[in-house]
Amino acid sequence: MTNNIELTGDDFLEDKYDRLRRITWWDQDRLKNATILVVGAGAIGNELIKNLALLGIGRLLIVDMDAIENNNLTRSVLFRQKDVGRYKAEVAAERAMEMNPDIVAKAFTLNVIEDMGLGVFRRMTVVLGGLDNREARLAINQACYRVNVPWVDGAIEVLNGFARVFMPPNGACYECTMTDTDWRLINNRKSCAMLTNSQMNEGKIPTTPTSSAIIAGVQVQEMLKILHHDRNLPNLSGKCFVFNGLTHDSYIVEYQSKPDCMSHDTYPIVEERAWSVRSMTLKELVDQIKREVGDAAVVDFDRDIASVATCLCGEQKELYTPIHKLNARSVTCPSCGNTMNFSTFHSLDGTEDFLHKTLGEIGIPPLHIVCGRIGSQSRYFEFTADYDEIFAGLDMKGNIL
Ligand SMILES: [Zn+2]
Ligand SMILES: [Zn+2]
Structure with a gap:
């Protein structure tokens, strides 16, 4: 027997965020208006994205370069068997919007690095990391400090x-927390990649869906407190929540900011320009920077770029790629098979012989920021014409040009 009470459509029309709005300090509009970058769509990333979707975070950018493998299915609430072989970021984004x-x-x-x-970082409300390696953490940390975004x-x-x-521009950053062991592991990975051509991101750490749910839950709660920063809630800024899953004990570690840390380099002002890395040549960039900053100005990039590789046998080969992207094959001589030497640059003064290349052709990503500098006087310029390439469809407000 069923009872006679009929439920009408109206009975379900309660605001779906009602139980959230009942939290005294809660402002659902702040969640709706937030733009959150999730780096990594693995075990932690899945849990982060699930929470963000349920909470109604308005815009999510999900970055991951890997495809789904069978072993991801035991720790990834957003992935199904039929998704194996598809890119993690794409499936995660679809499922988030479905939820x-x-x-x-x-x-x-x-590759976020x-x-x-x-x-892109500059326009984020908060960046959330679901990463399995120190090198990516270091890169995100530097990016967030440069453009003053919490992560x-x-x-x-x-x-x-x-x-x-980590809350730039003040307090301890990720690099401040790094030990000699961390640096050694990063350098080992780098040299490994050069020797074996192995993937940098081959983190095969044993993990469970339970620990990723706990940690991602804490991360998203901290993000909520950052969104409500004027509510004076206690938070983990410059601190670490350490969770022991065997005893279920937890404690907080407070980090010390290192005065000589190299990552506390916050750009004071970013100037938007109608330039695109896709079409602007290095020559055009140097000319523009000299016009803006002065005839003696140079262009500084935030990365070392390999130019030309040479071999003892006389062979030469153009690289023009950030050194992070080099692997054993890219520096192997096509003639004799020996390892080639290569030169690098991170600045341009206008005398270079490769200025016909575009910024994109030397590995500068869309919407990036470069420095125009005379001596110690620096100004920072963004390739704002690339905006649509990244943000089309995301309905961002308050942008641009
Ligand atoms: Zn630091
Ligand atoms: Zn050779």
Whole structure:
């Protein structure tokens, strides 16, 4: 027997965010208006994205360069068997919008270390990390400090994990927390990649969907507190939440800011220009910078770029790619098979012989920011004409030019 009470459509029309809005300090509009970058769509990333979608975060940018493998299915709430072989970022973005049609999620299948311009970071409310390696953390940390955007890191191993918050321009940053061991591991990975051509991101750490849920939950709660920063809620800024999954003990570590840390370099002003890395040549850039900053100005990039490789046998080969992207094959001599030497640059003064190349052709990503400098006087310019390439469809407000 069923009872006679009939439910009409009106009975379900309660605001879907009602139980959130009942939190005294909550402002759902801040969530709706936020733009959050999630770096990594693995075990932690899946949990981050799930939480962000449920909460109604207005815009999500999801970055991951890998495809889904079978072993991801045990730790990734957004992925199904049929998704194996598809890109993680794409599937995660689709599922997020399925969970909550109020939000827009956009996938970026690229390497965050080299292929995401600083102008993307600059427009984020908060950056959330779901990463498995120190090098990517270091890159995100530097990007966030340059453009003054808070970021929340998370890490898991077996049943344990930790979550921590970095708030530029002040306080301890990720690099401040790094030990000699961390640096050694980063350098090992770099030399490994050069020797074996192995993937940099081959983190095969044992993890569980339970520890990723706990840590991602803490990360998203910290993000909520950043969105409500004027509510004077306690937070993890410059601190680390350490969770022991065997005992279920947890404690907080407070980090010290290192005065000689290299990552506390915040750009005071970013000037938007109608330039695109796709079409602007290095010559045009140098000319523009000299016009803006002065005849003696040079252009500084935030990365070392390999130019030409030469071999003892006389062979030469053009690289023109950021050194991070080099691998054993790119520096192997096509004639004799020996390892070639290569030169690098990170500045241009207008005398170079490769100025016909575009910024994109030397590995500068869309919407990036470059420095025009005379001596110690620096100004920072953004390739703002690339805006649509990144933000089309994301319905951003208050931008641009
Ligand atoms: Zn630091
Ligand atoms: Zn050779």
